[in-house]
Amino acid sequence: MRKPIFCSNVDIRFYFDDGWTKAELDDLCMQGEVHVPYPQDLCPFFRLDRSKQSCFDVTRLIEAASEVHRGFDKMLYLTDVQYLELLNRRIP
Numbered sequence: 001m002r003k004p005i006f007c008s009n010v011d012i013r014f015y016f017d018d019g020w021t022k023a024e025l026d027d028l029c030m031q032g033e034v035h036v037p038y039p040q041d042l043c044p045f046f047r048l049d050r051s052k053q054s055c056f057d058v059t060r061l062i063e064a065a066s067e068v069h070r071g072f073d074k075m076l077y078l079t080d081v082q083y084l085e086l087l088n089r090r091i092p
Contacts, residue, residue: 001019002064002065002066003018003019003020003064003065003066004018004065004066004067004068004069005061005065005067005068005069005084006045006069006071007068007069007070007071007083007084007087008071008072009071009072010087011047011048011087012047012048012056012084012087012088013045013046013047014034014045014046014047015043015044015045016043016044016045016046017043020045020046022034022046024064025046028056028057028060028061028064029048029054029055029056029057030055030056030057031052031053031054031055032048032049032052032053032054032055033049033052033054034046034047034048034049034054035047035048035049048088055088055089056084056088058081058084058085058088059081061084062080062081062084068080068083068084070083
């Protein structure tokens, strides 16, 4: 089953409530892995572990997603793939 992806202005988020698992997200990584930055949150989510220089295979990621929700509409000229590539390479 395909699941939604949520984007903030700094990262790509995958919520537990949407059914994402660490194993499936780690499998979509070209390098590194995902982690849960705030496990105490009411709605915990996974994101890339930047300390391990993690990054996704965006082509495979977009195939696994049902839709991409953007937190900010400043880059509407980018396709979802282009937008995910941009966030995928961002180093906080």
